[in-house]
Amino acid sequence: TGWCSGEKRAVAIVTDRGGRTAHAAIVSRELGIPCIVGTGQATKMLTDGQIISVDGAQGKVYEGKVEVEEETADISKENIKTKTRVYVNLAQPELVERVAARNVDGVGLLRAEFMVAQIGEHPSYMISQNRGNEFVDKLAEGIGAFAKAFNPRPVVYRTNDFKTNEY
Incomplete structure (x- = not known):
């Protein structure tokens, strides 16, 4: 990671x-x-x-660079009802609205890594600078964006083991 x-x-x-x-x-x-x-x-x-x-x-x-022809498919916009649940793995806030608009049942895995990386500073450093609340607020803002976009569908959030060399 x-x-x-x-x-x-x-x-x-x-x-x-x-x-x-x-x-x-x-x-x-x-x-x-x-x-x-x-x-x-x-x-x-x-x-x-x-x-x-x-x-x-x-x-x-x-x-070298290979030119490709993009294939398009006519995909029905109609939501098909099945007993199978479809959950997405997602971590980028910039994609949340687009993915939430799709026919998915929720977020099966919302990983902390990208949100923490976007904050740009290691949580331990922010805490050492008496900015722990700032870190929590930014993380809550990111998680909140996912929860709001997918409401009332579930969002499963996974925290991270913060290593000093990763953020």
């Missing part, structure tokens, strides 16, 4: 290790960016500044 701010700026993620449940894979799905994990050799083959194209769906990396 120490590189969440980098993930938010990334246009694709390629790693040597990991699988479908790796942090990078989960976060990339949430951010809507292509990701290939578990390549075993990407960091040895790719170089800084090299232009590549990443096809996360096929698990392929291409040298």
